[in-house]
Amino acid sequence: MSGMSRFFIQTYGCQMNEADSEIMARILQRAGYEPTDAPEEASIILLNTCCVRAKPEQKVYSRLGELRPIKERRPEVIIALAGCMAQKEGQALLKRVPYLDLVIGTHQFHRIEEFIHSCQQGGRRICVLGSEDDPSIARHELAAQTKTGANLKAFVPIIRGCDNNCTYCVVPSVRGRQKSRPLHEIKAETEALTARGCKEVTLLGQNVLAYGRDLPVNADFVSLLESLQDVEGLERIRFTTAHPRDVDDRLIEAVAGLPKVCEHLHLPIQAGHDRLLKAMGRGHTTDYYLEMVEKIRAKIPGVSITTDIMVGFPGETEEEFEASLKLYEKIGFDQAFTFVYSPRPGTPATKLPDQVPQKAKVTRLNRLIELINASALQANASQVGRQGEVLVDGVSEKDPGRLAGRLRNNKLVVFPGKEDLIGGLISVTTTAAHMWGFTGEVSQQ
Ligand code: SAM
Numbered sequence: 001m002s003g004m005s006r007f008f009i010q011t012y013g014c015q016m017n018e019a020d021s022e023i024m025a026r027i028l029q030r031a032g033y034e035p036t037d038a039p040e041e042a043s044i045i046l047l048n049t050c051c052v053r054a055k056p057e058q059k060v061y062s063r064l065g066e067l068r069p070i071k072e073r074r075p076e077v078i079i080a081l082a083g084c085m086a087q088k089e090g091q092a093l094l095k096r097v098p099y100l101d102l103v104i105g106t107h108q109f110h111r112i113e114e115f116i117h118s119c120q121q122g123g124r125r126i127c128v129l130g131s132e133d134d135p136s137i138a139r140h141e142l143a144a145q146t147k148t149g150a151n152l153k154a155f156v157p158i159i160r161g162c163d164n165n166c167t168y169c170v171v172p173s174v175r176g177r178q179k180s181r182p183l184h185e186i187k188a189e190t191e192a193l194t195a196r197g198c199k200e201v202t203l204l205g206q207n208v209l210a211y212g213r214d215l216p217v218n219a220d221f222v223s224l225l226e227s228l229q230d231v232e233g234l235e236r237i238r239f240t241t242a243h244p245r246d247v248d249d250r251l252i253e254a255v256a257g258l259p260k261v262c263e264h265l266h267l268p269i270q271a272g273h274d275r276l277l278k279a280m281g282r283g284h285t286t287d288y289y290l291e292m293v294e295k296i297r298a299k300i301p302g303v304s305i306t307t308d309i310m311v312g313f314p315g316e317t318e319e320e321f322e323a324s325l326k327l328y329e330k331i332g333f334d335q336a337f338t339f340v341y342s343p344r345p346g347t348p349a350t351k352l353p354d355q356v357p358q359k360a361k362v363t364r365l366n367r368l369i370e371l372i373n374a375s376a377l378q379a380n381a382s383q384v385g386r387q388g389e390v391l392v393d394g395v396s397e398k399d400p401g402r403l404a405g406r407l408r409n410n411k412l413v414v415f416p417g418k419e420d421l422i423g424g425l426i427s428v429t430t431t432a433a434h435m436w437g438f439t440g441e442v443s444q445q
């Protein structure tokens with residue numbers, strides 16, 4: 001294949017975007033294009049974007065600036081922008097970036113091949129946004145599976161969109177209302193993946209626990225987990241994100257009891273003060289969260305609990321921020337993603353009084369990160385010397401002399417071992433704790 005028939009995709013933001021990029025990559029591969037890591041040699045350059053905060057948006061604009069010389073040298077190159085920022089900005093992007101060829105929204109990305117073709121043939125610049133009522137993307141997801149080998153691990157979107165109204169969040173407005181994929185379709189996709197060598201799936205949604213609420217038939221998240229148990233070749237099931245408000249005994253029992261479901265829950269807390277939680281529209285209190293964590297830990301031995309937490313929400317006082325730190329410490333999370341509140345046009349939180357100055361936000365963020373790191377190290381230190389099942393991902397990125405894989409609770413372990421262990425499930429004993437995970441050794445059976 002000539003060098004000019006390659007595509008380059010760069011993905012910003014969450015795992016849902018990674019999953020969407022994977023679908024677009026498969027569609028382009030089916031159309032005869034080959035992937036490349038070098039935009040300089042691609043004939044299609046695609047940025048799959050995120051607009052959850054201002055920062056990922058700025059990154060995309062500066063990336064577009066870097067791509068400009070490529071377009072000037074080779075005007076036939078198609079530069080395309082997909083994802084949440086495309087949906088949010090639409091036509092304005094074509095105006096702002098004169099060398100951008102294609103803007104493709106979150107409801108239309110499965111038609112990427114057709115739009116690229118129109119750009120190439122007609123020399124037109126196109127913006128397609130569509131609406132959330134467009135025919136299901138899901139069918140294309142399944143069709144996008146090719147005969148090529150699957151990865152060891154795969155994301156499987158089970159819900160698109162979000163029915164919540166967190167006051168800071170732009171996702172519902174760019175991704176639309178919640179749409180669950182039919183259970184049989186998710187199962188068929190998982191079977192197709194495992195038939196090609198995949199051993200672990202991560203079920204994706206903004207709130208996977210709301211799965212099925214919008215479906216005409218009786219299906220919920222636990223019944224989905226149950227139904228995936230008998231997929232041959234599937235070893236592990238993970239899921240993200242779970243809204244804490246929707247955690248119930250049935251879910252906890254399913255994670256505890258279903259052998260393929262891994263013992264890890266990602267439960268975004270966002271803040272550790274009831275006034276903030278209320279202002280954010282999260283629908284639960286700090287007491288509720290604490291009780292839930294207790295129940296989870298009592299019922300699921302070895303479970304790890306991770307979270308998302310935000311600093312600088314409008315009106316957040318020093319005391320309220322400290323309450324978040326205290327609660328974080330009390331819970332002793334295994335790990336966390338941190339976010340600095342970023343006002344998103346059109347969301348209710350932008351209108352709240354007392355926006356927190358940038359300097360205070362940064363100071364709070366740094367204090368929080370310090371606590372998260374200490375907490376992670378402490379949690380890991382208590383688990384040294386334990387044996388656990390590891391799915392061996394490959395050679396360690398940081399230490400090419402060693403292998404790396406994840407325990408069922410999602411923690412990373414790096415250990416010496418032969419490359420023929422890659423792709424397998426083995427027992428590893430942890431020997432030392434780090435902030436990022438463990439070093440370990442293959443257990444003597
Ligand atoms: N649906 C998931 C949930 O509710 O837990 C999270 C999805 S969101 C894409 C990922 C994280 O981005 C959120 O948990 C939140 O902490 C953060 N986030 C969302 N909107 C934000 C904003 N305006 N500023 C800063 N962080 C934000």
Ligand code: SF4
Binds near residue numbers: 170171206207
């Ligand atoms: Fe945004 Fe809240 Fe939906 Fe998560 S649950 S995507 S934070 S609105």
